[in-house]
Amino acid sequence: MNNHDNSAGREWMSSPGSKIHAGDMVLLRLPNSDIRSIKTEKDSTVVVGKFGSFYANELIDQPYGLTYEIADKKLTIVPPRTLQEVEDTDATNELINDGEFVQPLTIDEIQVLKQSGVHASDIIKKQIEQHANYSLKTEYSKEKYKKRKEAKYSKSFTTIEPTLFNVCEYWFNKDQNRIRDLRADTLSQMLNLANIRPGGRYLVVDDASGMVVSGILERMGGEGRVLSICDTDSPPAYPVISHMNFNSSITDILVSLNWATAEEDYMPIIPPSDIPADQVKSERQKSRLNKRRAVTELLRSTREDLFSGEFNSLVIATEYDPYSVIERLAPYLGGSASIVVHNPHIQVLSDLQTKLRALPDYLCPTVTEAWLRRYQILPGRTHPMMAMSGSGGFLLHTIKVYDDPSASYVLTHRRQKTKKTKTETEEMGRVNGEASSRETNPQEQFKVDIAMS
Amino acid sequence: MWSTAREIAAGDVVIIWLTREVIQPLHITPGKDFNSKFGNYKHSDFIGIPYGSKVASRTGKGFIHILRPTPELWTLALPHRTQILYLADIAFITSWLNIKRGSRVIEAGTGSGSFSHSVARTVGSAGHLYSYEFHEARAKKASEEFKRHGMDDIVTLTHRNVCKEGFTIVDEADAVFLDLPAPWEAVDYAKTALRKDRTTRICCFSPCMEQVLRTVSALNEAGFTEITMYETLLRPHEVSLVPTLQPIAEVSEKLKKAEAKREEKRLQQIAANKTRSASMKRKREGGTEEDEDEAESKRVKTDDEDAGSKEESSSHLMTRESVEMLVDEEATPMASRAPSLAPPGKMSVSKALPEVRGHTSYLTFACLVPSSTFSAPPPIAAAEAAAPNVEASSSDKIDA
Numbered sequence: 018m019n020n021h022d023n024s025a026g027r028e029w030m031s032s033p034g035s036k037i038h039a040g041d042m043v044l045l046r047l048p049n050s051d052i053r054s055i056k057t058e059k060d061s062t063v064v065v066g067k068f069g070s071f072y073a074n075e076l077i078d079q080p081y082g083l084t085y086e087i088a089d090k091k092l093t094i095v096p097p098r099t100l101q102e103v104e105d106t107d108a109t110n111e112l113i114n115d116g117e118f119v120q121p122l123t124i125d126e127i128q129v130l131k132q133s134g135v136h137a138s139d140i141i142k143k144q145i146e147q148h149a150n151y152s153l154k155t156e157y158s159k160e161k162y163k164k165r166k167e168a169k170y171s172k173s174f175t176t177i178e179p180t181l182f183n184v185c186e187y188w189f190n191k192d193q194n195r196i197r198d199l200r201a202d203t204l205s206q207m208l209n210l211a212n213i214r215p216g217g218r219y220l221v222v223d224d225a226s227g228m229v230v231s232g233i234l235e236r237m238g239g240e241g242r243v244l245s246i247c248d249t250d251s252p253p254a255y256p257v258i259s260h261m262n263f264n265s266s267i268t269d270i271l272v273s274l275n276w277a278t279a280e281e282d283y284m285p286i287i288p289p290s291d292i293p294a295d296q297v298k299s300e301r302q303k304s305r306l307n308k309r310r311a312v313t314e315l316l317r318s319t320r321e322d323l324f325s326g327e328f329n330s331l332v333i334a335t336e337y338d339p340y341s342v343i344e345r346l347a348p349y350l351g352g353s354a355s356i357v358v359h360n361p362h363i364q365v366l367s368d369l370q371t372k373l374r375a376l377p378d379y380l381c382p383t384v385t386e387a388w389l390r391r392y393q394i395l396p397g398r399t400h401p402m403m404a405m406s407g408s409g410g411f412l413l414h415t416i417k418v419y420d421d422p423s424a425s426y427v428l429t430h431r432r433q434k435t436k437k438t439k440t441e442t443e444e445m446g447r448v449n450g451e452a453s454s455r456e457t458n459p460q461e462q463f464k465v466d467i468a469m470s
Numbered sequence: 471m472w473s474t475a476r477e478i479a480a481g482d483v484v485i486i487w488l489t490r491e492v493i494q495p496l497h498i499t500p501g502k503d504f505n506s507k508f509g510n511y512k513h514s515d516f517i518g519i520p521y522g523s524k525v526a527s528r529t530g531k532g533f534i535h536i537l538r539p540t541p542e543l544w545t546l547a548l549p550h551r552t553q554i555l556y557l558a559d560i561a562f563i564t565s566w567l568n569i570k571r572g573s574r575v576i577e578a579g580t581g582s583g584s585f586s587h588s589v590a591r592t593v594g595s596a597g598h599l600y601s602y603e604f605h606e607a608r609a610k611k612a613s614e615e616f617k618r619h620g621m622d623d624i625v626t627l628t629h630r631n632v633c634k635e636g637f638t639i640v641d642e643a644d645a646v647f648l649d650l651p652a653p654w655e656a657v658d659y660a661k662t663a664l665r666k667d668r669t670t671r672i673c674c675f676s677p678c679m680e681q682v683l684r685t686v687s688a689l690n691e692a693g694f695t696e697i698t699m700y701e702t703l704l705r706p707h708e709v710s711l712v713p714t715l716q717p718i719a720e721v722s723e724k725l726k727k728a729e730a731k732r733e734e735k736r737l738q739q740i741a742a743n744k745t746r747s748a749s750m751k752r753k754r755e756g757g758t759e760e761d762e763d764e765a766e767s768k769r770v771k772t773d774d775e776d777a778g779s780k781e782e783s784s785s786h787l788m789t790r791e792s793v794e795m796l797v798d799e800e801a802t803p804m805a806s807r808a809p810s811l812a813p814p815g816k817m818s819v820s821k822a823l824p825e826v827r828g829h830t831s832y833l834t835f836a837c838l839v840p841s842s843t844f845s846a847p848p849p850i851a852a853a854e855a856a857a858p859n860v861e862a863s864s865s866d867k868i869d870a
Contacts, residue, residue: 035668082669082839097695097839100686178669180568202558202702205565209557212540215571215594236592238571327476351476352522353538363707367818370709377524380535381490384707384820387558392699394686394834399679399699411707416537417522424526424533427508 037076037176041262044177044187049168052177052187054260062090069172081178088172095173100396108155119149137170157398181205181235184260185228189406196257197225197334198361200409203387208232210414211330211357215240218328220349222246222342225334227255229359230271233332234258239266244323245273246346248337272319279323279345287313327351334359339369339413347378350417358413366413373415377422382415471590471621472539478516483619485543487535493547495539497618508532539619541588551608554584555649558704559675559830564592566700566835567645567671571596576639576646576663578602578632578656580612585647590616590624599624600639604631632656637663644668649675653834654688661692666841674834682832694836701832707820714815 037043039059046052047068055063057073064070068087075085075092085092122144130140141163145151154162177183185201199207207229213219213236223229223245233243247253252273277283288309297303326349333342339358347356356379360366366384373382387409391402473482482498488508496504496513504511509527511534516525521538537543542557555563563585569575573593580586580603589599603609609629616625628638633652636659637643646660653674664670672694674685682699689697 080668080840082837097693099693099695100690100697178568180565181570182565182568201565202562205561206557206704209561209564209588210542212542212591214591215596236570238594238596240571240594240596352520354522355540363820364818367707367709367820370820371711371818380487380537384709386705386707386822388703388705389562390701392701392832394682394697394699396687399683399686418535418537419520419523421524421526421533423530424524425531427532 045174048171084175086173122147141166196228198410203409218242220331222333224336227257243271330355354417377420380416485537552581573597646672654684657688677831689836696837709820
């Protein structure tokens with residue numbers, strides 16, 4: 018890890034991920050704002066539906082973020098769009114009625130124009146010329162019209178850099194369920210709350226297609242250790258990771274166990290791999306044995322790593338009971354470690370919070386929800402988006418602490434007196450439940466515990 | 471940056487968690503005391519105990535938790551010199567600006583250093599934060615703080631007004647964050663500082679819409695693209711354990727019982743009145759018929775039961791029995807449906823806190839794409855809307 022520090026001065030000059038490599042998964046934004054995921058396999062042809070196709074080699078080694086136009090399967094870089102002021106005119110839609118016949122240019126005629134290779138901008142120009150009411154439109158409306166037409170005819174796209182934000186947004190819009198409603202803002206809060214930094218050691222439970230693991234890996238940049246625990250027999254397939262285009266130096270720090278192999282008394286059923294050399298019959302058998310040995314060794318060292326404990330944080334986005342996950346993994350956390358749990362349902366986290374706050378090992382479990390609003394930014398037309406994501410899920414955050422049963426609340430003696438005279442121990446249990454239902458200064462919480470003991 | 475050792479050592483900066491509202495930093499200095507309403511402690515008592523420990527005060531009354539500092543805890547504990555950024559904004563900005571290990575980031579101004587700590591943690595020693603603060607005293611304080619927190623190899627703090635003098639680096643930064651009253655004045659300088667061989671990003675943090683509009687124009691003129699704006703907030707939820715909710719059948723049962731009880735009372739009263747009048751009658755020896763009539767007018771609906779003045783006590787008993795029977799009959803099926811006699815079940819419920827932060831600032835973002843050779847004029851549609859679905863709001867429904 019030292020070499021990172023030494024080379025820090027120059028390393029940024031060639032930071033990976035800024036350029037498109039052969040074999041990368043690349044997200045393209047099409048003129049109609051759809052996002053398409055393609056693979057830039059060397060010497061292949063990439064097809065983007067009605068927007069045409071192009072040679073993948075045209076994209077390889079290009080920086081991300083540029084806009085291209087497709088012509089004859091070749092790409093031409095076009096300058097990025099800038100915002101333009103729209104002049105206010107007196108035009109209104111007073112004289113424009115729905116359902117009027119305004120466009121004499123037929124679909125067939127447009128088809129002929131398209132096939133003859135006329136540039137999108139010329140087709141649109143022609144449509145505007147023929148449009149009966151175009152001149153009646155407001156300038157805003159004219160611009161919208163042109164934009165809509167362009168989305169239809171323009172054969173262009175923009176490459177989207179696979180930043181964590183962009184990849185999360187892509188998955189959230191494409192299939193929110195598969196990432197358990199984990200929105201980019203909520204994900205970034207998880208990474209911050211879990212104090213993810215290069216060089217840390219983290220436990221992760223990710224049933225969100227690898228969205229959380231991707232975030233952690235990206236933040237760590239190949240320094241530290243990520244141990245993920247999954248519900249599958251084989252190492253987990255995290256489909257989101259493939260969109261991040263990590264090179265192996267980033268993903269090498271990820272190891273995984275499953276819920277069986279993560280048990281301390283688990284006895285692996287391993288076929289023998291230590292066969293005397295003279296009994297090895299073929300090269301194939303030899304390599305098979307070597308592979309088996311490597312797998313066994315990885316399992317052993319990963320388990321050892323987990324059981325050695327002192328992990329810095331536990332990050333959970335699980336479909337299983339989160340309390341059972343915490344119960345199992347919290348013993349491997351160091352003092353003051355963060356525990357962050359994401360769930361699409363607040364009920365799950367409410368129940369979890371109720372359970373955790375009754376225990377002295379978890380400091381102030383807190384449930385929050387992220388709220389996000391995006392705005393359209395156009396000169397003279399700035400307003401919040403009409404559509405807004407309802408929820409990016411809920412978070413519970415708490416800190417693991419070491420209890421000291423001898424410590425007592427400042428005011429215990431006073432409280433204790435009044436309660437002891439009034440109630441029996443049995444009823445104290447009830448009081449405890451009710452008292453802790455109001456959240457919760459840990460000291461407040463503690464005094465009840467003391468009073469009970 | 472901060473200790474990563476398991477145990478606390480002299481010279482460490484730790485976070486003292488007193489309550490959820492009272493969280494403060496402490497520089498462990500042997501010989502010093504820490505006193506609070508949660509007890510008295512000696513710094514030297516903390517040395518050698520693991521981070522995350524609950525520590526009882528020397529008198530045994532009161533305790534504190536000693537935590538390892540994280541930028542998130544620091545945000546809650548730091549001494550405010552200015553308005554600061556909180557988790558929701560910091561996390562979102564970090565994510566949108568693609569700040570990660572190795573990133574080279576510009577921040578202006580430094581303020582109270584809430585964002586600085588978070589960025590320094592995230593970029594690590596392979597990255598770098600260039601922080602600029604135009605207020606000399608604040609710059610000095612922040613600089614001392616960064617040194618004390620072992621961040622001075624990651625952060626370079628410069629005392630300067632970037633709106634007038636620009637930044638100290640050229641073609642180097644991956645991301646720029648401007649938390650300035652007039653960020654538009656620094657946009658051109660930011661462009662100079664950003665590297666041009668890859669897509670870079672900028673965020674301007676302004677509380678007012680008017681500032682946003684000026685910033686957007688400046689970004690647009692400077693050639694930034696993908697300009698967009700967000701607002702993000704954190705809604706804390708309060709969880710409480712409450713008895714499971716009562717079905718209305720139980721309420722109606724309660725009301726019926728109350729009604730029956732009222733009726734019983736009424737009958738008792740009538741019976742009592744009768745007894746009284748009867749005894750008065752007896753006293754007067756054969757009262758007039760008028761008295762009888764008076765009594766009759768008082769007892770409404772009880773004529774059937776009026777079996778004579780001598781049997782008043784038994785009729786009273788009967789009435790009570792019948793009332794009880796009535797209640798029992800109706801209550802029994804209820805009880806089998808919802809065991810109201812069993813200790814009531816509990817459930818966890820949550821709601822957003824009654825008062826939450828409603829606005830921090832608008833986050834205006836933009837990209838600067840690598841400046842290759844574009845020469846062709848932009849195509850027809852000049853403006854780029856931030857998203858497609860907005861178009862649905864249009865009043866313009868012309869054209870198919």
